[in-house]
Amino acid sequence: MARFDTLNTAWMVWDNPAPAPEGAVLEYTRELEKFLAEIERRAFRMAQVALRDPDDALDVVQDAMLKLTRSYASRPSAEWRPLFYRILENGIRDLQRRRTVRKRVMTWLPGPKEDPENEAQDPLENVADSAPTIPERLMQAQAMQQLEESLRALPARQREAFMLRNFEGMDVAETASAMACSEGSVKTHYSRAVHALREQLGEVW
């Protein structure tokens, strides 16, 4: 009887074989899409906080997505999030370094002549008017703006730890994996970041 059961089980396995390769590709793609769709907006905002420029932030997020899917997508899906953020942070750091080098080079080059008409213009005139209708919304936007400025003033590792832990909701172990450091370092960076932000924003908030 036991043998018969085994045989039945074997036939059940045979009747319901593992998904065909094409099916497996589709299933894997669906899982990856779900992950990226869930993460992309927060990742973009984090990159924007660090880089300020939305186009740069989009480029960095797109690069991170491509690198993850090309090089690390065969890893278990549980590892995708820390891997993605590690790639993203590396991209942000590379871009910041390039900017610093560009700035240094630009200071040696003769700049364009300043146009007195442009000087007279108020740069805020060119900024799109978001026209918030609710004052509370405006206050929130201002508060977020202040938080972003304070985050940019933090050392990179503290900013990373704060954003991953607080904005992305990662636990200490995941954050340590994303930042390629020990859990103790994550706790230290995070605690220092919170302390510094509180000091800077305390009066305004």
Place this chain on the structure above:
Amino acid sequence: MSEQNNDPFETRSRALFQDSVDALDMRIRSRLTQARSLALEAAQRNRRSWLFGWKMWAPAAGVTAAAILGVGLMIGSPIGHHAASLANVQANLEDLDLVASTDEGSADAMEMLQDDIEFYDFADKAANSGPAA
């Protein structure tokens, strides 16, 4: 998975961040969707090429494994012993090579054989004729 803090400062900053994520404009959302599609296309291509590569290399790997198994079986079988006798034949050929080779100061063995060919022919016939002769 995540250990969210209930500290008012952290709660407020998290809420503000989430609001700013929700308020992203359509241009950004659309660009992010495009980026995602590109990444997924790349992922599908990678996955397919990996599967294709596996399918392509599987027969070659099978043939190699069969060849290795064949060699292993041959060494352990009578064919393997035959291979050993082949080694003896090779040793005899080496002897012949020694006879055929010309060493300095010595007579050429093959030339000697040609010179006395009539004698060897006679000796052969005499041996074949037997004791009746």
